[in-house]
Amino acid sequence: MNNKMKIVVIGGSGLIGSKVVTNLRQRGHEVVAASPSTGVNTLTGEGLAEALAGAQVVVDVANSPSFEDKPALEFFETSGRNLLAAEKAAGVKHHVALSVVGTDRLLGSGPGSLSGYFRAKMAQENLIKASGIPFTIVHATQFFEFAKNIAQSATDSSSIRLSPVLMQPMVSDDVAAAVADVALGEPMNGMVEIAGPDQIRQDELVRQFLSATGDARKVIADANAGYFGIAVNDQSLVPGANARLGPTHFAEWLSRTTTQKTATEKQSAPASNLSGDAVKVVALLLCGIVFAALSLRNAAADDSSTDKPKAAATTEPKEAKVTPLLSKELMDLPGKEGLMVTVEYPPGSSDPIHRHNAHGFIYVLEGSIVMQVRGGKEVTLTPGQTFYEGPEDVHVVGRNASQTKAAKFVVFFVKDKGAPVLVPAK
Missing domain, CATH: 2.60.120.10 (Jelly Rolls)
Known part of the structure; x- marks a missing residue:
């Protein structure tokens, strides 16, 4: 699919969605950034028919506003059904959805567990597979940008207790670029995995992030800590052998991010990627x-x-x-x-x-x-x-x-x- 297309990005104003929109527009395509803030609501169906009229591809990167079991399931099932029905009516030729590496493996339970969220993601994927619309599901690993959230979720007073589970995170820019590539390709009627170029243990990821940002909290490796309340092993959060790897290394992103932060705080010269x-x-x-x-x-x-x-x-x-x-x-x-x-x-x-x-x-x-x-x-x-x-x-x-x-x-x-x-x- 190399000709100019109309592509609708659901969740087009979020972290990944806005980057996907920019990426596809730079490649010369007509892109609709669809979200409740632009009058398109997949939960109610508002604005869907108008947004999808004439679209060849739909990219769904919207996320549930709640990670709790019932609200997450309601969000992905309701929005999924509404969106796929509207796509069928509009004659959409390719549905692309962003999901999570290890979704089918992150189903355990525990205090504060997000297992219900991952079950909701699986329900979303099953709706896509049964829709009859040609599709590609993109499974991405954790984003570099969420290192701070991981730290906050595991903070206990002045220390952070984390599982040393193996990860292969990636920067959101590379996620967006990979999703855009998939959107412009032929439907796979299957799943593709994307990840960063390097594997790193979760405790070390957060330790490096805190050190680079001047955070004095101590990271303690705890094999029983799990991952957001879910028991994990070294296969849970990493992709398989055929994953597409982004080019950006964590150390490179960390250096760039902390340099920009320091520049902003000191009101000095702008970072090189800003005009x-x-x-x-x-x-x-x-x-x-x-x-x-x-x-x-x-x-x-x-x-x-x-x-x-x-x-x-x-x-x-x-x-x-x-x-x-x-x-x-x-x-x-x-x-x-x-x-x-x-x-x-x-x-x-x-x-x-x-x-x-x-x-x-x-x-x-x-x-x-x-x-x-x-x-x-x-x-x-x-x-x-x-x-x-x-x-x-x-x-x-x-x-x-x-x-x-x-x-x-x-x-x-x-x-x-x-x-x-x-x-x-x-």
């Missing part, structure tokens, strides 16, 4: 956050110095108040816009579980707030402290730490232009 204009945009927006934070702090201080009577805490509403400050299209980041808002938590206020499908940067102005994303550690933040959540994160805890005092923070989002800033999740 000068894009770096200027990011720098200006970061300056805007600081300016807004200082302005809002000063306004709060002026407000507190007046003799205006304050409403009693018991009469304040529990819902958070969101006030937009600035919205700006990012001309050097095509399809993206920056949005800055303030959020005010009344005493005792909390958010429902949600996600943003955006990069979100939080700076606390007043009071104390509690934040947590799924797979991460709950943290309490006070004025001057910051928090970050990415497009793939599900925000499971967001609340005022106090029952008697209000809290206020500023948030800067980098998101798809015109997309909703908040999406409910389970």
